[in-house]
Amino acid sequence: MSSNKKYWKSVEELNENSSIVETLQQNEFVEEIPTDEFLGNKETLESSKTTRRDFLKYVGFSTAAASLAACEGPVIKSIPYVVQPEEIVPGVANYYATTIADGFDFASVLVKTREGRPIKIENNTMASINGGANARVNASVLGLYDSLRMQGPVKGDSYISWEDLNAEVSQKLTSISGTGKQIVLLTQTFASPSTTKLIAEFKQKYSNVNHVIYDAVSESAALDAFQAKYNERGLANYNFSQADTIVSVGADFLSDWQGGGFDTGYAAGRVPNHGKMSRHVQFESNMSLTGANADKRVPLTPTQQKLALAKLYSEVVGGSVSVDLPEHILDAINKAASQLKSAGSKGVVVTGIQDVNAQTVVLEINEYLNSKAFDASTPIKTRQGNDAYVKTLVADMKAGRVGAIIMSGVNPMYTLPNASEFAEGLAQTDLSVTFSMKADETSTQTQYIAAAPHYLESWGDVELKKGHFGLMQPTIRPLFDTKQFQEALLNWTGNDISYHDYIKQTWNESILGGSSFSQALHDGTFVSNGNVTIETGGSSNEVSDKDKTFVGGIIEDVAQGLGLKKDEEETVSEANTAAPIASGGSAARALASSTSTEGLELTLYTKVGMGDGQQANNPWLQEFPDPITRTSWDNYLTVSQADANALGLKNEHVADGALNGSFANVTIDGTTLENVPVMIQPGQAKGSVGLAFGYGRTTGLKNEMKTGVNAYMLYQDFNSVQNVTVSPASGMHEFACVQLHNTLMGRGDIIKETSLEIFNTKDKSIWNAVPVVSLNHVETPVSEVDLWDEFDRSIGHHFNLSIDLNACTGCGACVIACHAENNVPVVGKEEVRKSRDMHWLRIDRYYSSEESFDGDNSKKDNISGLGSSLSEFGEMEQASENPQVAFQPVMCQHCNHAPCETVCPVAATSHGRQGQNHMAYNRCVGTRYCANNCPYKVRRFNWFLYSQNDEFDYYMNDDLGRMVLNPDVVVRSRGVMEKCSMCIQKTQKTILDAKRDGREIKDGEFQTACSSACSNGAMVFGDINDKDSKVAKLLEDNRMYHLLESVGTKPNVQYHTKVRNTTEA
């Protein structure tokens, strides 16, 4: 059919005699082209012989030539080894077992290396110690490739050789040794048998040697209490999987409390098994990760915590105390106590109060209960610091009694509240040496910076808990001219064997008991079945005697310091040996007489993402959103809404949705920390505020990483609780918060949850109903309705990832593991603030706006009419004062009917038969339709080029930092979309390994980075076509649901309904 269509260019054409149409027909360009400008010069014009056709030819050709010339392939060189190490095959990863022991984090880990480069930290599942690698341990591999590391030993402003350094230091040590002044070794907790032995030898060589162990974040009170009771400096071990009732008073035991690593045991007890799960009651001030996971959380101030603990003691163990607490807290304590009593040996109490009395009381309660979760026989050794010694040291230094100070693994100029006094003392020493990876706050103040290696370049051994050892081995040859503290000690004591040989000797003599060292090194972990005796020379007994008496002294000091009187005629040291219960009773009475003072009570804490701050230059950790506040790149003063209102502090969202917060000045006894950003924290106890350690570093890190304020300035007397006055300061702080909506607003189908009672008694359809849709006017479960033809996935592998919301504590180890595995870029604070964060895996945190999520759901259901909905939905955006909290890891759901796939104009994202949603980066043109059509908002867009770009000066911008990149995953470029691939590089590798071996794949072989990082068992990955696999069984579990199931996307990620044990006594 021929067309007679006429195309109108303007209405003027309707007018047959229009002069405009006439003119335009003659004139191609409406506006006159300024030809005069370039044709005016007649001379040049005449000398040129280019016709218009030629001109176009030239333009066309030169454009093509230019673009092709730009594409010319570079000549790529390939340089093989001259002599290839036997164990290295290019392209194949090697794994080494080692142990991290940086003074704050201790864990047995596996290190994945490629072509000799460590690129990822994984859990060592053979290890028998607590927990797995947390977020910081996962991120620690990046510290190896830190471009600001010390490249060699430095004296003053210039590099010197190790020979010179050793010679000068030995000579000075010898001369100081004769003066009667102290030679101080100020170190982190090494918990290392061979280092202990080495230091003993050092003490024999030089006189007046004083070894001071210093933990930046102190557990001294707990150590003192344990030592007084059990005559051993250590921390009680807890296995929460053995507990039916867990009562915690201020102990954030799911993050770093007493060394951390308790979450694995805890999570095991949280999954309903035969109708049973543990009951967890948390009394705390700050909203902690632990409180967020509790079945019942009671906010109260630190002083009230002490009273509550005393009351709990009297209720459980006996004795009477009268405490002045609000009715609802007393009620909660009574109920917790009766649950503990009925649980008996299946109950456990823990506390995080930095007070010897409080810690003693807890030990007593657990002994009284005969708690199975409590273990005093294999104490944890990873915290050994002693506050009193550190205080004495600073005084001694100031008094000029210290001749030499040698530091390793510590940064007192940053972590001491009285850093200025320490600096004064430092100036009076004749010799100061710091073993440090960085020119940091402390090392820049000392005469020598002895460049220390990263733990992945070091030898070492660690006694993580009594009789449970870890070995540390280098996984790469030292990148720089570095030497370990221990090697230097060997040199200074005139011993010329290597530290490796020294460890081997020590182990063969006193630890292995005939077992093979090589096997222990291979495993990275060793459990001794006999007594371990480390020869530490004659001085050891002397020291421990001194310690013992000293601890008694401490308890008295503390009691007196608190203004408490001991019971008459009952000294604490007697109580320790004679009548333990009486000791607990007196401690409880001492606690009970705690009184609050005016002002607010500050609880200092550590964040899962930053810890004590030694990894502050790690961009992965800076960008890691805090699990509770979901804010990255900052620390802040957490304040309750009520206190914020009273003080005139506020949080507000600016036009683009980003979060701003007021500044406040925080003052203790004349010390003021100025301009602390304020974060209003739901669940923060009224009258209390919180602030995290680890931020506010000033030296030895990139400018971008100098974020937050230094909370150690407020850490007076190493007490994590301080009385402070908070006053508003001018200005607003800009936060980089990745989750701006705090509540679910009654959307109960996103995080499904129920109570243990309902879960046990009611049908699944009550608490985990499959959504229904109308099909032919009949209500039909959405799982049976399909808009599309179902693909046949019954053949081959079909991957599913299962996430148990009961076992997930929100710790975030998976987030960092994903970062490392998949070369996810760091985008920086400004970009995160614009919601351009790139994390493939996020852990959403929701607060309830009523007292519980259940309350939210019924409130939403009861809304009717416009007026009510306007006001009540508005209310539901606000979190409750003491909300329930839920965590939900969300990554690409790998929908079988993926909404992203249907809208991609270039088919860059497509579906695989194995259930993975593929993303071909080189096909993507960056329309972002897919992200807009994704109901889960899991797709991430590369707004910029994040590698080799000075605007994003993080690890991908330097040659050293890029060594951490996983060679099996590409680095994406600007303008493409990316997202979770369900670690297709790992599943493909597993398949290939099986094909090469000609065998079937066993369940458990398939892993993603997140599932293997999850030591809590919350994430299970596998093949659901293997009907015997764990994940296939989980798919059939009653608690299983899919996120936004009503949309019909049929995801390959399963969630398991959260069950709360709401049983009150």
Added chain:
Amino acid sequence: MMQVGVDQGYQPVQPIHYSHKIHAGDNGIDCKYCHSSARVSKTSGIPSLNVCMNCHKSIYEVAESTATEEYSKEFYDGEIQKLYAAVGWSDADQKYTGETQPVKWIRIHNLPDFAYFNHSQHVSVAGIECQTCHGPVEEMEIMSQFAPLTMGWCINCHRDTNVKVQDNAYYTKIHEELSKKYGVDQLTAAQMGGLECGKCHY
């Protein structure tokens, strides 16, 4: 086509004139003797110089008959000396000097960016001859790129090539089910899922 990254026929001059023809052709050395990581790794691996020295410790000159019109015996012997210099072998003393000079070979086969290729999948699992992709290397005096290494070239082969499933327990079940589904005796790599984007692009 070389301008757009298709380098079929690319034949750069290498720092040492290494003749595949002499080694793999005339002497019949197995490819995987030198390129051993092709069996287990994604890369075939360029042999490290200690592998060369396994033979060249004793072979310090070529036979008269090896010389051709184009390349004289002196030329070849000179090239062996280059190897000795690089690996730090003193032919006179019959021992290593410890002074090494890694060889900067020019890489010939460059896969396009964003594509993942694994040698062991093809070599060990599928049992594909090296020559299928690399051409008659045993006849090449100077190594050159035989295949275009384009995506179309990969895909065509995946469409035509049957998966080698015999005696491989991994394939037993999937082959039985899939071949029934497609009604064929032999499955191609494509039918096995070898055309899916995510198999090579991640």
